Structure formats: structure tokens, C-alpha cells
Amino acid sequence: MKGCDRLLKYISRRLLYTLVLMLIVSIAIYFIFDWLPIDPARLNCTKQCTPDIIEANRHRLGLDVSVMEQWWRFIQGLFHGRVYTQGAECPAPSFGYSFNRHECVTGILAEAFPITLSLALGAFIMWLSLGISLGVIAAKNKGKFLDKASSVFVLVGTSLPTFISGILIVLFVVLKFNIVNPLELGDWHNPFIDPVGWLKTFFFPCATLALAYAATYTRFTRSNVIETSSEDFIRTARAKGLSEKVILRKHTLRAALAPIVTIAGLDFAGLLGGAIITEGIFGLSGLGRLSVKAVTETYDLPIILSTTLLASAFVVVMNLIVDIAYAFIDPRVRQS
Amino acid sequence: MSLKRLTVRSVIASAAAAAMVATVVSVGAAAPASAAPVTGGTLYFYTHSEQFPNIDPQRNYTGRDIAFFNSYVYRNLVSYKPVAGSAGSSLVGDLATNTGVPSNSAKDWTFTLRSGITWEDGSAITCADVKYGISRTFATEAYTEGPTYAIAMFKIAKLADGSSAYKGPYVKTGQDLYDKAVVCSKDGKTITFHLNRTVGDFNYAMTYPSFSPVKKSKDTGDKYDMRPFSDGPYKIQKYKINDEMILVRNAKWNKASDPFRTPYPDQIIVKFGMDEDVRDMITMKDSIPNGINMDGLQPANNIAFFENPKNASRRANVYDPYTSYLAANNSAGHLDCLDVRKAIFFAFDNQSLINLSGGSTYYGQPGDSPVKPVLGLDYAPTTGNIHDAAWKIEGNAVEAKKYLEKAKVSCPDAYARATDPAQGISYVRTDTATSKKVAVIVKAAMDAAGIVVKFDYVPSGSYNGQLENYAKKYDLIGSGWGADWANASTVIPELWGEGCCNYTSNKDTAAYPAFIKKVNLALVELDRNKQAKMWKELAQYGMDQYWYIRTVFSKTQETWGSKVGGVFYWEPQGNFGFGALYVKP
Numbered sequence: 001m002k003g004c005d006r007l008l009k010y011i012s013r014r015l016l017y018t019l020v021l022m023l024i025v026s027i028a029i030y031f032i033f034d035w036l037p038i039d040p041a042r043l044n045c046t047k048q049c050t051p052d053i054i055e056a057n058r059h060r061l062g063l064d065v066s067v068m069e070q071w072w073r074f075i076q077g078l079f080h081g082r083v084y085t086q087g088a089e090c091p092a093p094s095f096g097y098s099f100n101r102h103e104c105v106t107g108i109l110a111e112a113f114p115i116t117l118s119l120a121l122g123a124f125i126m127w128l129s130l131g132i133s134l135g136v137i138a139a140k141n142k143g144k145f146l147d148k149a150s151s152v153f154v155l156v157g158t159s160l161p162t163f164i165s166g167i168l169i170v171l172f173v174v175l176k177f178n179i180v181n182p183l184e185l186g187d188w189h190n191p192f193i194d195p196v197g198w199l200k201t202f203f204f205p206c207a208t209l210a211l212a213y214a215a216t217y218t219r220f221t222r223s224n225v226i227e228t229s230s231e232d233f234i235r236t237a238r239a240k241g242l243s244e245k246v247i248l249r250k251h252t253l254r255a256a257l258a259p260i261v262t263i264a265g266l267d268f269a270g271l272l273g274g275a276i277i278t279e280g281i282f283g284l285s286g287l288g289r290l291s292v293k294a295v296t297e298t299y300d301l302p303i304i305l306s307t308t309l310l311a312s313a314f315v316v317v318m319n320l321i322v323d324i325a326y327a328f329i330d331p332r333v334r335q336s
Numbered sequence: 337m338s339l340k341r342l343t344v345r346s347v348i349a350s351a352a353a354a355a356m357v358a359t360v361v362s363v364g365a366a367a368p369a370s371a372a373p374v375t376g377g378t379l380y381f382y383t384h385s386e387q388f389p390n391i392d393p394q395r396n397y398t399g400r401d402i403a404f405f406n407s408y409v410y411r412n413l414v415s416y417k418p419v420a421g422s423a424g425s426s427l428v429g430d431l432a433t434n435t436g437v438p439s440n441s442a443k444d445w446t447f448t449l450r451s452g453i454t455w456e457d458g459s460a461i462t463c464a465d466v467k468y469g470i471s472r473t474f475a476t477e478a479y480t481e482g483p484t485y486a487i488a489m490f491k492i493a494k495l496a497d498g499s500s501a502y503k504g505p506y507v508k509t510g511q512d513l514y515d516k517a518v519v520c521s522k523d524g525k526t527i528t529f530h531l532n533r534t535v536g537d538f539n540y541a542m543t544y545p546s547f548s549p550v551k552k553s554k555d556t557g558d559k560y561d562m563r564p565f566s567d568g569p570y571k572i573q574k575y576k577i578n579d580e581m582i583l584v585r586n587a588k589w590n591k592a593s594d595p596f597r598t599p600y601p602d603q604i605i606v607k608f609g610m611d612e613d614v615r616d617m618i619t620m621k622d623s624i625p626n627g628i629n630m631d632g633l634q635p636a637n638n639i640a641f642f643e644n645p646k647n648a649s650r651r652a653n654v655y656d657p658y659t660s661y662l663a664a665n666n667s668a669g670h671l672d673c674l675d676v677r678k679a680i681f682f683a684f685d686n687q688s689l690i691n692l693s694g695g696s697t698y699y700g701q702p703g704d705s706p707v708k709p710v711l712g713l714d715y716a717p718t719t720g721n722i723h724d725a726a727w728k729i730e731g732n733a734v735e736a737k738k739y740l741e742k743a744k745v746s747c748p749d750a751y752a753r754a755t756d757p758a759q760g761i762s763y764v765r766t767d768t769a770t771s772k773k774v775a776v777i778v779k780a781a782m783d784a785a786g787i788v789v790k791f792d793y794v795p796s797g798s799y800n801g802q803l804e805n806y807a808k809k810y811d812l813i814g815s816g817w818g819a820d821w822a823n824a825s826t827v828i829p830e831l832w833g834e835g836c837c838n839y840t841s842n843k844d845t846a847a848y849p850a851f852i853k854k855v856n857l858a859l860v861e862l863d864r865n866k867q868a869k870m871w872k873e874l875a876q877y878g879m880d881q882y883w884y885i886r887t888v889f890s891k892t893q894e895t896w897g898s899k900v901g902g903v904f905y906w907e908p909q910g911n912f913g914f915g916a917l918y919v920k921p
Contacts, residue, residue: 037794037795038795039802042802051497051498052476052497052498052499053476053480053499056476056477056480057480059477060477060478060480084558085477085478085557085558088557088558088559099558101387101577102558102559102561102562103562103577167611167613170611170613170614171613171614171617175614175617175623182610182614182617182618182623182624183380183382183605183607183618183624183627185610185611185614186578186579186609186610187579188579280611281611281613281614282611283609283610283611283614285578285579285609289386289578289609290578293386
């Protein structure tokens with residue numbers, strides 16, 4: 001019970017830190033946005049960019065008050081919702097209103113997140129299963145054909161940037177063999193309602209992302225397994241007469257995979273923030289494309305703020321999950 | 337100088353200028369609609385863009401989108417005739433039975449509403465709807481993207497800050513002023529606009545959807561930009577940014593009440609957010625034969641596509657409505673010396689810049705005026721500048737040096753600024769790879785002439801919004817312009833006068849008061865031929881002053897699938913004649 005209490009206390013403390021971090025990140029974004037040499041109020045007026053129209057825009061965008069006031073309004077909106085100009089009203093929890101997309105940001109995020117989650121999760125499963133399997137096979141066949149073949153895979157995977165592999169997959173696999181209608185390339189299909197549609201649209205983007213990651217994980221797993229195999233406790237297990245299968249499953253992998261869990265957690269968290277290039281190539285309307293457009297074209301503060309907060313939250317939460325997972329994988333951590 | 341395809345307006349050539357409009361040039365000319373159009377099928381459009389910038393009629397100010405939505409979703413009092421060639425520049429009554437009747441020296445304009453015109457819910461379109469729609473332009477607290485001709489032209493007082501005393505239908509301040517300026521007759525059949533000055537071509541302004549009706553009960557404010565209520569042959573079934581727009585037939589649209597729209601496809605789908613490589617592949621391989629590429633192809637793909645004779649029937653290479661220009665800052669401490677401006681002009685290596693953009697076949701050619709030949713009546717080749725015997729398309733450093741020598745005497749300060757390595761001419765450009773290639777070419781040409789040029793790169797996303805500030809800070813600034821309709825009244829006053837986009841700082845010169853006086857006289861001149869003569873003289877004057885160091889008459893390329901019929905280039909809108917498109921069986 002005591003151990004469980006300690007764990008709960010630990011999680012609570014980490015969640016509190018996460019909350020504080022989110023607040024700091026949100027304030028920082030407002031100050032950075034304010035500091036940028038860009039005036040969104042000017043971007044929204046076309047021909048007659050007169051001072052009064054620019055001011056009207058500034059008011060409409062909520063940029064006519066101090067940075068801290070803007071931030072405070074954002075915080076209030078999270079709990080009470082916000083009312084903007086004509087027809088623009090966002091109920092709590094309001095992450096703001098995008099005047100470029102004429103929609104409450106909460107709704108925009110709710111639509112973009114499942115797409116990014118689908119992509120990240122699909123890729124995560126692919127690269128972990130492929131990367132770890134190949135890594136173990138390579139390690140167990142060190143110096144043999146299978147090891148060399150996995151090295152080729154690693155070389156190809158790591159040297160092909162996603163924007164090359166992605167476009168090659170789209171042009172020379174997906175479209176060439178009419179696997180997906182080019183006009184339906186980025187369509188979203190809910191995997192619980194239309195699993196076949198989802199698979200058709202998301203298999204290749206996931207594979208594109210997984211290719212690069214799987215190569216790295218293959219290399220990493222291979223070296224970890226080889227290193228762990230030469231440890232004393234493995235030699236002891238072997239001396240005890242345990243079969244190689246049991247040694248691999250119960251001892252080698254357990255030790256070799258612990259550091260991989262950390263990296264995988266962070267990689268996954270990073271992808272949840274948006275796989276920008278892959279989403280772009282496959283026309284997926286996920287968080288990555290959403291944030292890139294907001295940052296580079298429309299200077300849409302509510303979207304920039306929300307996607308950044310989400311990305312930070314993913315990283316912090318995944319760190320927490322990794323730490324907890326570590327406790328289960330490694331008894332030494334649990335005890336400490 | 338980078339002219340964004342979607343940020344400028346459409347251009348027209350007036351019917352009066354028909355004979356002079358001979359500027360549409362084709363490599364593989366737009367296929368005329370020879371076969372009989374077919375009704376039915378789904379017509380696709382695809383684009384890299386994630387959305388239409390604005391589709392609310394009062395906020396729509398993009399040539400392509402005006403043409404698209406005017407063809408399919410909403411109607412104006414007056415529209416351009418949707419036919420190929422210069423005939424497409426003539427006006428026809430749309431919701432109105434006529435193209436407007438001027439009175440009181442064209443300070444008042446009256447339009448008569450057609451009977452049988454309806455909204456998508458079957459209710460009649462009334463004069464009050466037209467009046468309400470136009471009033472939304474004044475609601476600058478809510479919208480600022482659209483054209484503001486109503487604010488500029490209506491007889492409504494201006495406040496000290498230059499804004500209108502009428503604040504739109506939501507705030508309602510000054511509503512009485514608006515009600516006096518825009519009057520519906522008692523029977524609701526006619527609407528009269530009272531203007532603050534003579535506007536001989538006011539009916540051309542009416543072709544903008546900012547003058548089209550909106551049903552008050554359907555006005556959803558900011559969200560109207562996602563779902564305008566239709567009075568055209570199609571209505572919006574779905575519009576999702578970064579996904580698609582689906583237009584389906586508007587069952588309440590009545591062909592008898594519409595003199596020219598021909599809605600052939602059963603359904604129109606616009607797919608957004610396509611990767612550029614995927615989009616180009618669809619076009620090149622003709623993967624979606626009933627589809628139209630709404631963007632241009634990427635440069636390398638564009639050349640490959642246009643040089644393949646197999647694609648001759650599904651491409652058009654035409655002069656677009658836009659003129660790109662490089663403005664000189666004429667204010668003191670900048671390029672306030674004609675000889676220095678001429679030296680820069682002669683030094684410019686236009687050939688290399690055109691080559692960089694894909695060659696004159698696809699990019700265009702050096703121009704001699706801010707007014708493009710497509711304006712017909714108001715354009716005449718100017719003398720001097722690119723017609724000067726000493727001008728060379730690849731640059732003439734010797735001639736440039738001659739003018740620098742002159743400047744040494746006529747304006748030593750400006751000469752020093754242009755030649756001193758510690759100072760130099762400042763040139764602002766967007767921070768892109770192409771910009772940096774341009775800089776290398778320009779610098780080499782200027783170096784050869786002994787002119788020092790220094791580049792400052794700014795974020796491309798904020799460039800257009802900051803032009804006004806940049807124009808005061810830098811010596812050279814590039815942008816582009818397309819006339820709003822076939823009258824240089826939408827070019828010269830805007831670019832060199834009191835309009836929106838005068839980046840020359842010519843107001844600081846001694847010649848400006850006389851110039852602007854002539855501009856104002858031309859604006860109220862009702863004799864169209866006399867007015868055209870005045871515009872030509874003013875264009876000549878500005879070019880003689882080298883307010884623009886460089887102009888380019890640019891071209892555009894359009895591509896479509898093999899099963900798309902009825903394609904023609906709609907000159908006044910600078911885009912497809914969307915309404916005539918159909919899907920071949």
C-alpha cells in the first residue's frame with residue numbers, strides 16, 4: 001500500500017509540474033508572438049489597409065490589449081468560453097477562435113487530433129514491431145546474412161528522408177497501382193467505423209513514418225541485445241540451463257528494451273505534436289499541417305498556441321508514462 | 337516582385353476596347369467549346385491551397401474565386417458575359433434587368449430588379465436583401481477583406497480618421513446616412529445608389545460580389561464565410577477547410593430568371609490541400625480526366641507539360657491580368673534623383689530574371705506601363721523606358737554609367753548613396769530561395785554599372801501586409817497589380833495617386849500636385865475616349881519619371897483533364913469561364 005501511495009503521490013506531483021509548465025509555455029508563446037516582427041492585423045486586410053481598418057482588425061483578433069491581458073482572456077476562455085465578433089462564440093473549454101478558419105479552435109483540434117493520433121499510433125506499432133524484431137534477429141545472427149540484410153535496411157531507412165520516401169511511396173506505389181484514388185488520398189476514415197477505408201488511407205503514411213524510425217530502432221535494439229547478451233546475469237542464466245528462448249524473452253529483452261521504452265515514448269510524443277512532412281505529402285489534415293500553416297502563413301495565434309500546448313503536453317505526459325512504465329519493467333526503479 | 341496568384345484582383349477589357357484587346361496569346365490555345373455541352377456528371381477541381389481565402393460575397397476579393405462563386409453560387413446585380421474573347425468583357429444584367437442607368441452626371445445610378453429571382457429556400461430576393469448585403473462592407477469591425485468601393489463611392493460622410501460615418505448593419509451607427517445613399521423604390525423594384533462624385537463606370541464596380549445581396553435572416557456573421565446562402569444554380573452542401581467543398585444543384589434556382597448561367601455538371605467538388613507533386617502528377621498523367629488543376633504546375637513540370645504536344649487540348653498559356661512592378665522610393669534620402677533611377681533601370685538584367693522564372697514563353701515580358709495592354713482603350717505603348725534605343729533586355733551598364741555621371745552633377749547626394757559601398761541602394765525582398773537567386777542576378781548587373789545594391793530579406797508571409805511600411809524604409813520594393821475593371825481608374829490612381837498601393841512616395845516630389853490634379857480630372861471624365869487619352873498621358877508621365885524601375889506583363893498557365901469540356905479563358909475575370917465547363921461523356 002505504501003508503495004502504491006508513493007506512486008500516486010509521484011504521479012500527482014508530476015501532473016502538477018505539467019500544469020505549471022503548460023502555463024509557462026502559454027505565457028511564453030504570447031510573448032514570442034508579440035515580439036515577432038509580424039502584424040496579423042495587417043494580414044487580414046487586403047487593398048484598403050488604412051490605419052482604422054488595421055485597428056479594427058487588431059480589435060477583432062483581440063490583439064489590442066496587453067500581452068498579459070490577452071493571455072488572461074485565453075485562460076478565462078478555457079473555463080468560461082468566449083464571445084468574439086459577429087457570429088463567433090466558443091463555449092468552454094475555449095482555446096480561442098480562428099478568424100482564418102471561422103471556427104472555434106477546440107473544434108479544429110478535435111478534428112485534427114484523431115488524424116494525427118491515427119498516424120502516430122499506426123506508425124508507432126509498425127516501427128516498434130519491425131524495428132525490434134529485425135534488431136533481435138540481427139543480433140542473434142550477428143555477422144551472418146540476416147544481420148547484413150538488416151544493415152542494408154538500416155542504411156536505406158536512415159538515409160532516406162521522409163519527404164523523399166513519402167513522395168516515392170505516393171507516386172510510385174499508391175498512385176501508380178491505383179491503391180487509392182488521388183483525390184481521396186487525405187480523406188479521413190474513422191477506423192472504428194470504416195477500418196478498410198482507414199487502412200487504405202493510413203497504411204502508407206504510417207509506413208512512411210515507420211520506415212525511418214524502424215531503421216533506427218533496428219540498429220538500437222541490435223546493439224542493446226548484443227551488449228546485454230554478454231552480461232554476467234545472462235551467462236548465469238545460461239549456466240543454470242535455461243533455454244535460449246527463455247533467456248531472450250525473460251532476461252535479455254527485458255534489459256535491452258528498457259532504454260528503448262524511453263526513446264519510443266519521446267518519439268511517439270513528438271509525433272503526436274504532428275508529423276508535419278508526412279501529413280503534408282499524404283494530404284492529411286492533422287495537427288502538423290495545422291500548426292505549420294498557422295505559423296508560416298496565417299499567423300493564427302489561437303492555433304499556434306493550442307497546437308504548441310498540446311505538443312508540450314504530449315511530451316510531458318509521455319515522459320510520465322515512460323517513467324511509470326520503467327517502474328514495471330525494471331524492479332530496481334520500482335524499489336527506488 | 338513576386339506576385340501572388342491569389343492576392344490580386346481581376347481585370348477586364350471593355351467592349352469598347354474590343355478591337356484593341358489582342359493580348360491573349362497561347363502556346364496550346366484554350367480549346368474552344370466546339371462540341372455540344374453535356375449535362376450531368378461530377379466536375380472536380382483540385383488545389384494545393386487549404387481553402388478559398390474568403391467566400392462570403394462581401395469578403396471575396398480574389399479574381400479566381402469571384403469568377404468561381406459568381407458562376408455557381410451567388411449573383412450580382414450586373415455580371416460579365418461568360419463568353420470567350422473580348423465579348424466576355426461586356427456587361428449583362430444579372431439580378432437586375434439592366435446594366436444600370438446613370439443620372440445626375442453619373443452621380444446617381446439606378447438598377448431594376450428582375451422578377452422571379454429567388455434564394456435557395458425559395459424566398460424572393462428583394463431590394464432590401466441587396467441593400468443589406470452591400471451594407472456589410474461597412475462593418476469593418478467584423479470584416480475587412482473585401483473591396484471597399486461602397487465606402488469610397490457612396491454619398492456618406494467621412495469621419496476625421498477617414499472612416500465612414502456609417503458603421504454597418506451590426507453596429508448601425510449612421511444607418512440614416514446609408515439609407516439616404518442607397519434607396520429602394522416603394523415597390524421594391526429598383527435600387528438607386530447616390531455617389532459622392534461622378535463615377536462613369538460604377539456599373540463595372542457592381543460586378544464585384546461585394547455588391548451582391550445577403551438575406552439578413554441567414555447572415556451568420558463571420559461564419560457566413562463558410563456557408564453563404566445561395567441564389568445561384570448551385571448551393572454549398574459541404575465546405576471543410578483542408579478537405580473539400582461540394583456544390584450540388586440549387587433546386588430553387590430558376591433558369592428563366594437567369595439570363596446566362598448554364599449549370600452543366602450535377603455536382604462540383606473542390607479538393608483542397610493536395611501535395612504539389614501529387615497534384616502535378618494528376619494533371620500530367622490525366623489521372624482525373626474530369627478534373628481541373630486550380631493552381632499552376634510547378635516550374636519544371638509546367639515546361640514538361642506544355643512542351644508535350646499530346647497535352648495540346650488541355651492547356652492554355654495566356655497573359656494574366658496582372659502587372660508586376662518594381663517601385664522606386666522617390667522621397668528625399670532615397671531615390672529622389674531621376675538620373676539615378678534611370679541608371680538603375682538601364683542596368684537591370686531583365687533577360688536573366690525572366691530566364692530564372694522559366695523564360696518569356698511562360699513568365700511574360702518586360703512591360704512599359706502599369707496599365708496592361710488587356711485594358712485596351714487605356715493602354716498605349718509608352719515612349720522611352722524599354723523602347724529607348726539604349727535599353728537592352730540583358731542590361732546596359734554603359735548607359736547606366738552615363739546616367740550615374742549625370743547624377744554626380746545633378747544630385748550628388750543620391751549619386752553618393754547609390755555608389756558608396758557604405759551606403760548603397762536598399763532592396764527589400766521576401767526571404768525565399770528564389771529571391772536570393774534574383775538578388776545574385778540583380779547584384780551582378782548593378783555591380784557592372786557601378787551601383788551598390790543591398791538586399792534585406794523579410795518573411796514572405798508578412799510581406800504583402802507590410803508593403804506600406806517597407807515602401808517608406810527601402811529604396812526598391814516589388815509588388816503586382818491587376819485592374820479591378822477595364823478602366824485605368826482602377827490602376828493609375830491606386831498605384832501612383834491617392835489609392836491604396838502607392839509605394840513610390842511620389843507625393844514627396846514637386847511634380848505630384850499637378851499629377852494628382854490631372855488624375856482627379858480623369859476620374860470624373862465621362863467621355864470615355866477623352867478619359868482614356870488622359871490615362872495614357874498620365875501613364876507616360878509616370879514612366880518618364882521612372883517611378884517604376886521595372887514592369888513585367890506576366891503570363892499564366894492553366895491545365896485541365898481530357899474529359900473537361902467548354903474550357904475558355906474568361907478575360908475579365910482572368911480565369912476559367914467556370915459556368916461553361918462540363919463533363920464530357
